[in-house]
Amino acid sequence: MDATTETTLLPGALTLGDAEAPAGKSRRKISRGLLSDERFLALLVFVFLVGLIASLVYLAYRNDRQTEYVAQTSRLVMLTQGIAKEAGNAILGQAPAFKKLEEASGEFSSTLKILVESGSGLGLQTTPARLTYTLHKVAGDWDETARNVQLILDQKEALLQARSHVNAVNDASPELVERIDELVDLLLSSRAKRSVIKTAARMGMLGQRMIKNINLVLPGGAQATDAVALFSSDIAYFEKAIKQLRHATGKALKNRLDRLEKVFDGILQNAKIILSYARQISIAQNAGQFINNSSDALVYKLVKLKEGYASENNTSLANYLPWLFSLGSLLSLLRLIRVRLTLEAAKAKRQQMKNQRTQRSITTLLEQMGALADGDLTIKPEVKDTATGAIADAVGFAVQEMRYLVGRIQQAAKQITTTSDQSQEIAEELSNKAGQQASQIVDVAAYIQEIARSMESMSSDAKKSADVALQSVDVAKKGASSVQATIDGMSAMRSQMQTTSKRIKRLGESSQQIGDIVALINELSDQTNVLSVNASIQAAMAGEAGRGFSVVVDEVQQLAERSSQGARQITDILKHIRSDTSSAVKSMEEATRGVVESTRLADQAGSSLMEIQRVSERLAQLITEISRVAHKHSDSAMNASQDMAEVKNITIESSASARKVADMIERLAELAKELQKSVSRFKLPKADAS
Amino acid sequence: MRADLRELDPITLLQQMERAVLAREKAQSQAGAGEAQDQWYGIGYMINNKRFVSPLKHVREVLLHSHVVDVPETRSWLRGLANSRGNLITVVDIAEFLQWPLPENSDTGRWMLINDTRLNCAIAVQEVIGLKLFRDSQIHACEKHTSDLKPVAPFLTSRVFKEDSNDWYELDLMMLSKHKTFVNAALQSG
Known part of the structure; x- marks a missing residue:
């Protein structure tokens, strides 16, 4: 109950606070409402912090880029100075200077290229637009310088050569000075003329000046031009001086002068080469x-470019972003803390007021509930808009329910009293009927036993039938084997008959041969007859002398006639034999056909017997199955009979139980009466009690 | 008996038989003498299913058929010439000569060589029965022959021999061989 009131009260307090604000400034009201919302403020703090971090990251990145640009530009400055220095050295013919110059020039070009091509090689951002002009001017100047550097590099060989010859001249200079000094010493010792000594001394001065002037050629400039001019005049004077000395001294100093001239010639040669x-x-x-x-x-x-790069960031607004975000987050955090504090204070005040109201209403409710304890169900607790309002409502609802319940209990107790009387009668009737049922069940069990017995006898009959069927199977098997034997006999008979038929045919052929022989005999007897006739004619011609012979002839003729007759009889017999043989062959063929037909029929009979065998086997199986099933049914019936006995017992038990139930119902009626008495002490409104 | 016969040569066999027959006849003649005189021998033969007998003297030999060659420009009844052991003989179909229907060809047909020294002629008959012996009681006189014997009547004698139900007519072959028509076998030209 507390939880519900709290949740309903809290938003109410908030709306109450808002309602106090002036109605006209709706815009400010909304913003104030937002600024009073803790969640919104927290979000604001979070957003500002995120902005701060992002701006710091951005600035760090931008500083990196700026530093890189500045470094590159510084490098260019250094290179420019180096190039100027090395160019001077190169002109003086110093060999390492050329290499350094070339390297510095290359580095300058590549670095400048990176800057111009937006720093792609360094992974930098584009050079800011306002610096592009300066950068292009630098590039223009560099092009000129680079061209001149290239000019110097092109003259590398000449400069190096010139330098080596200058060095050669420098090497030769001490000797020249020494020779001249020797010459002066000799002249002094030989007490030469003063003018001669003066010339020699002047030669020494000239020699040193010549060497100095040669060294001035390479650095160039106005000094070089003067040096060349002076050098030419010095040479002329020097040569002239040597001639004067030769002339003045004669052979005495010839060797010395020759050597001096040789040294001077070497210097002169070098100088010529340098000038070339x-x-x-x-x-x-x-x-x-x-x-x-x-x-x-x-x-x-x-x-200037470097300064431009360095100063680029100072002008950007981005530099102030971190400060802005820091300020924003700080302000919103402060606001959040203030809002929080205000809310806490309002909540504490509201809690105090609520507690007082609750205390008052509880006291009222307790007074009303005192009557309920005395069993007065007529009370109706006052429901107010307080903390106990809900309790009072609930108690009222509970009392109403109790009223209804007590009324129901009274009614139910009355009904139970009436119903239990009826139930008791029914239970007694049930008990009696259960007794009747038990006796009927005994009868049914007897019937079932009888059925089981008849089933058993049927099973045994079926077993006998199965035996008979199996016997018939045996008989059919025997029949089949007999038929097979018959078929075998038939086929043997057929082959026998075929053999016989062949023999008879052969007999026919033999009789044909006999016929031929008989024909021969016939012919012979004919001829004999003719011979006998002729003999008798001859005998008659012989007269009395042939008389005896004629008698013989007569006998011969008779024999011939008899043999002819015999032959005719044989021929007749042979005819008979032939016709008999052919009819016998025909009969044999018919008999063979008959045998074949009989074999076929026997075959059919055999297959029919096989079928009978199969059917009988199946029959035996089925009958056995019937026997088995009947036996099973008999068992089941027996079981059923036993079950019936159990049912009978249970029925008797249930009769007893029904009796007990009747008793219990009686007790139940008594209990209901007691219950009615107990409930009667509750006081109900008139309408409910009725 | 058969073994004995095989062992003997035909001549010896015939001599044995003659001796046996003579011995038997002698015994018979002693039993009833004179009976021999009452007998008449002849050759029995058939032409056109009719029985005839001729005296033994009229027949020189009975021959089996042999090859015959036609003789041109002769009567149809002259079958032709045949060779009998080197002797040339003329064969006459007696049935056709007598204008009787021709007999069917059969194995029984024989030639009978007429015993006439003037001409070697044989007549082809239907069948030669063989020797016929008639007693006197069987010989009857016959004055007039039946119409079916009319063609042969000029050559028959007036005797007829009765044997059981059969009548045997005596045919005089000499008379036949001397008959003008029989001798004149050449076909009349023109």
Whole structure:
């Protein structure tokens, strides 16, 4: 009950707070409402914090990029200075300078290219637009410088050669000085003329000046031009001086002068070679001059570019973003804390008021419920809009339910009293009928036993039938084997008959042969007859002498006639034999056909007997099955009979139980009366009691 | 008996038989003498299913059929010429000569060579029965022959021999061989 009131009260307090705000400024009301919402404020804090982190990450990234640009630009400045220095060295013919110059130039080009092509190689962002102009100017200056660097590099060989010859001259210079000093010493010792000694001393001064001037050629500039001019005049004077000395000293110093002249010639040769490179040296010198002059301007521009890169971020609004987000999050956090504190205070106040109201209503409710304890069910607790309102409502509902319940109990007790009387009668009747049922069940059990007995006898009969069927199977088997034997006999007979038929045919053929022989005999007897006739004619011609012979002839003729007659008889017999033989053959053939037909019929009989055998077997199986089933039924009937006995017992038991039930119902009626008495102490409104 | 016969040659056999027959006849003649005089021998034969007898003297030999060659320009009843042991003989079909229906060809047909020295002629008969012996009691006179014997009547004698139900007519072959028509076998030209 507490939980429900709290949940309903809390939103009410909030709306009450809102209702106090001025109605006109709806916009401000909404914003204030939002700013009073804790969840919204928390969200705001979170959003500001996320913004802060994002802006910090962005700035860190941007600083990295800026630093890289500045570093690259510084590198360019350094390279520019290096190039100017190395160009000077290169012009002086220093070999390592060329390499350094080339390297520095290449690095400058590649770095500048990276900057110009938006720093793609460094993974940087594009150079800001306002610096692009400066960058392009730097690139223009660099193109000029690079071209001049290339000019110097092109003159590498000439410069190196010139340098080596200058060195050679420098190497030769101590010897020259030494020779001249020796010459001066000799002249002094030989007490030469003063003018001669002076010339020699002047030669020493000239030699040193010549060497100095040669060294001035390579650095170039106005000094170089003057040096070349002075050098030419010095040579002329030097040669002239040597001639003067030779002339003045004669053979005494010839060797010395020769050696001096040789040294001087070497220097002169070198100087000539150096001067032959004059044009290349001049080009290199001009280029060097240009580089030197333009380097300052380039450096200035690069420094400006560097400053541009460095200052790029200071102007951006993004720098203030972290501060903005920090401020925002701080403000929203403060607001959140304040809102929270306000809510807590309002809640505490509301709780106190509620507690007081609840206490009052509880006291009222308890007063009303005092009557209920005395069994007065007529009370109706007052329902108010307080904490106990719901309790009072529930108690009222419970009392109403109890009223209804007590009324129902009284009614039910009355009904039970009337119903239990009826039930008692029914239970007694049930008990009697159960007794009757038991006797009927005994009768049924006897019938079932009788059925079981008849089933058993039927089973035995069926067994006998099955035996008979099996006997018939045996008989059919025997019959089949007899038929098979018959068939075998038939086929033997057929082959026998065929053999006989062949023999008879052969007999016919033999009789034919006999006929031929008989025909021969006939012919012979005919001839004998003719012979006898002729003999008798001869005998008659012989007269009395042939008389005896004629008698013989007569006998012979008779014999011939008899043999002829015999032959005729044989022929007749043979005819008979032939016709008999052919009819016998025909009969044999018919008999063979008959045998074949009989064999077929016997075969049929055999298969019929097999069928009979199969059917009898099946019959035996079926009868056995019937016997088995009948036996099973008999068993079942027996079981049923036993079950019936049990049913009988149960029925008797149920009769007894019904009796007990009747008794119990009687007790139940008594209990109902007691219940009615107990309930009667509750006081009910008039309408309910009726 | 059969063994004995085989062992003997035909001549010896015939001599034995003659001796046996003579001995038997002698015994018979002693028993009833004179009986021999009452007998008449002849050759019995058949033409057109009719029985005839001729005296033994009239017949020289009975021959079996042998090959015959036609003789051109002769009567139809002259069958032709045949060779009998080197002797040329003329064969006459007696049935056709007598204008009787021709007998069917059969094995029984024989030639009878007429015992006439003037001409070697044989007549083809239906069948030669063999020797016929008639007693006097069987000989009857016959003045007039029946119409069916009319063609042969000129050559018959007036005697007829009765044997059981059969009548045997005596045919005079000499008379036949001398008859003008029989001798004139050549076909009349023109």
